[in-house]
Amino acid sequence: MLKRTPLFAAHQRAGGKLIEFGGWEMPVQYSTITDEHLCVRRAAGIFDISHMGEVIVRGPVAAAFLNATLTNDVRKLVVGLGQYTLMCNEQGGVIDDLYAYRLGAEEYLLIINASRIEADVAWLEQRLAGVAQRAEVSLTNMSDVSAAVAIQGPKTPGLVDQLFPGASSGGTVVARPSELKKNEIAQFAFAGQGVCVARTGYSGEDGFEVVAPASLIEAVWEAALKLGHPFCLQPCGLGARDTLRTEAGFPLYGHELDENTTPIEAGVGFFVALDKGEFVGRAVLAEQKANGTKKKLVAFKMTEKAPPPRPHYPIWAGGSAVGAVVSGTQSPSLNNGIGMGYVPPECAVIGGKIEIEIRGRRFAAEVVKKPIYKKA
């Protein structure tokens, strides 16, 4: 039985086409992927991301515990600030990529991938069992009682100010949500209850993510659609979420990232703080940062008329198969095939010529800088 988010009925009302995604029944699109994608680039879109997991880590040694478990340095977080970070195994392989927000002096919110909730919580609990001051840190999996939406696009600041009018009551101190800066988070009132609003997203556009009690999210969704009318807000599905993040060059767990791939190989070494002291996977990641890796993630664009690249298609360079595509699509913004894939480091050169094998034929492509699409 597929899991459903608290917005399932809302998706049906909005005409969403529902598909299976990581054990969840989720909307892939309401109108078309291209239409929703372009709406987010030009105006505003709202996505159900309630399938994602929320974990609260609290206590005097919460920061020390997280710093020994995650790759980025949580000591950089003041209250009301978040960071992208990764959780690795001892081999440096990625268990999950996530956002860590500091909600209070000794309270952190982790936003984790839907497909990784069980693996992450099991890993965190196992790590927790080894903490000397075990009583000084607690872990609460809020995934079943929390829900979330992403509101993305250049017109969203005006919309969130109407959706959550007034000053914040926790986190970053602001007079209105649009005063939040990138990666800042704060609590606002909605229908007499508290919701968390963070200025972040997965689309490559300005935008916000809203985490709310599961019982409240449908009211947030409906209010956003109603107030969003003058902002040209559309409900958007996982299809557009995927094309938007691919254009932005953001990794998706299960594609760019898995337990056999390190953050260094995936090109997210910026979020690995080797200088913060010991953490899981550090030895391998330090060695790779110093001496390089056997594979590297590259972004690419097709340079001739070709079918859209797709995951698992072979990548060729210099007459031999050197790697494989992990994400690929027809870019709605560029109207051109784009993707990401793993190749040996000598092929990971911006401007380098590669070929993508599609149904037995090879088509010309070029390694490009991320983001693959950037507004002029």
Add this chain to the structure above:
Amino acid sequence: MSTQVPADLKYAKSHEWLRVAGDVGTVGITDHAQHELTDIVFVELPAVGRKVKAGEACAVVESVKTASDIYAPVSGEVIEVNKPAADDPSLVNSAPFAGGWFFKLKLANPAEAGALLTPEAYKAQIGG
């Protein structure tokens, strides 16, 4: 916006249509299929001269999300392909029964068309 199922065509369960004129059959995908696929971004057509059997995968249509095989509804030899649809795949969305056709077959066995679905049977299949 109801789905079109023209009365003068035959249909395959896999959502292709066939228009027979003499010993030539024109093949495309249905309005229902293009609506389900949405945003067609690539069409790969068979080589002219290729002999195909009924049910054989011989073309590919790609949306943003997926690639789907197109099957020959009947056996025959490919005698013409719709290059304008390969150049502008959105024709398959906008005119699935007209400018968005895929290929023409010289029918090997015109009686095969009789085994295809009638418009009524196809409508029933797609719940229209």
